[in-house]
Amino acid sequence: MSDLKEIFTNWANQLSDLYSEREARNILLLALEDVFEFKRSILLVSREIDLSEEQLERLTQISSRLKTGEPYQYIVGFTYFDDLKIHVAPGVLIPRPETEELVSWIQETVSDQKNLKVEDWCTGSGCIALAIKNRNPHFEVIGYDISEEALEISRFNEKELNLGVGFEINDALEPRNNGRVDVIISNPPYIPWKEKDQMHQNVTEFEPDLALFVPNEDPLLFYRNIAEYAAMNLNDHGYLFFELHEDFGSETKAVLEDLGFSSIEIKEDLQGKNRMLKAEWKVSSNQ
Known part of the structure; x- marks a missing residue:
């Protein structure tokens, strides 16, 4: 099990040059929902989440790309628009x-x-x-x-x-x-x-x-x-x-x-x- 607060803190620190703590937290919540299919209602009340080493590495890869300024939507390959899942790319x-x-x-x-x-x-x-x-x-x-x-x-x-x-x-x-x-x-x-x-x-x-x-x-x-x-x-x-x-x-x-x-x-x-x-x-x- 991984400490969710620690993940949030590390994520915010990595992205502090580009995003406020609140923005970084929201992007992380999106990533945990979109990429790993955690429910936000569970994330908001949990202290720990079950992430494998591979999933933690995937999060690191996402944050590394975010640090370059690359938009989150391009990294995961989609966004939501008017309740539709829309594929996006550069x-x-x-x-x-x-x-x-x-x-x-x-x-x-x-x-x-x-x-x-x-x-x-x-x-x-x-x-x-x-x-x-x-x-x-x-x-x-x-x-x-x-x-x-x-x-x-x-x-x-x-x-x-x-x-x-x-x-x-x-x-x-x-x-x-x-x-x-x-x-x-x-x-x-x-x-x-x-x-x-x-x-x-x-x-x-x-x-x-x-x-x-x-x-x-x-x-x-x-x-x-x-x-x-x-x-x-x-x-x-x-x-x-x-x-x-x-x-x-x-x-x-x-x-x-x-x-x-x-x-x-x-x-x-x-x-x-x-x-x-x-x-x-x-x-x-x-x-």
């Missing part, structure tokens, strides 16, 4: 909690509708597309990305979850028209390159630049191109949803207003940041 972004908030907002908007056609642009791991399909099995959902590496991961997730989501290569900056659609969603690249130096190394050194950054001189590059595509392809009373850069909400809204979208709403995430946008396309008002 070819895709790690899904964030605020993106789950976007999924919940989409669901609030469309849950009473049937047989909608939904497109998720810059799909990455496929987490948004898969979550929408899981919540609405009757929807036709497809995810697009320009990265073959990302599509390999999203297709793996689809194979594991077997939800019936399609994933295809398609460039959001030169989008291929695939007919009329009811909902378009995107969490596109939106961080100007000049902000890279201000970001944590576990993002900048491990997560893909392709999915993160846009030119300093054109931070709305993806929003504008996807919105123009949406204006040409959304059905009457169709919806466009974006995850936003917190500093460019009003500018993104202005782009959509110029294109003829209506009922444009910006919503804060749980951190109080302007993080999500919803807009409606009304054919009658654009004729």
